[in-house]
Amino acid sequence: MILSISGVMLLGVVVFLFFRKDGLKGSHACTSALFGFYLASTGIAPSIKAGGESLASLLGGIKF
Template sequence: MILSVSGVILLGTIVFIFFRKDGLKPSHMCVSTLFGFYLASTAIAPSIKAGGESLASLLGGVRF
């Protein structure tokens, strides 16, 4: 649950930055939000979640 909440915050921040700095129009922001909601209800959603968790564990294992 923490990974999904932090992922939502990260992606929301990126969309906000695109909106403020790179000229993302509000209509584009709404379309990308709706796309995310519809994508979450498809059969590919578990694969996307597993890929995100795999990437997070990979990045979590990086030592500096």
């Protein structure tokens, strides 16, 4: 649960920065959000979630 909340916050910050700095239009952001909601209800959603968790564990294991 913590990973998904922090992931949502990270993606929200990225979208906000694109909106403010790179000229992302509100319609593009809404379209992307709707695409994400519709994608989450498809059969590929568990694979995407597993890939995100795998990437997060890989990044979490990096020692500096």
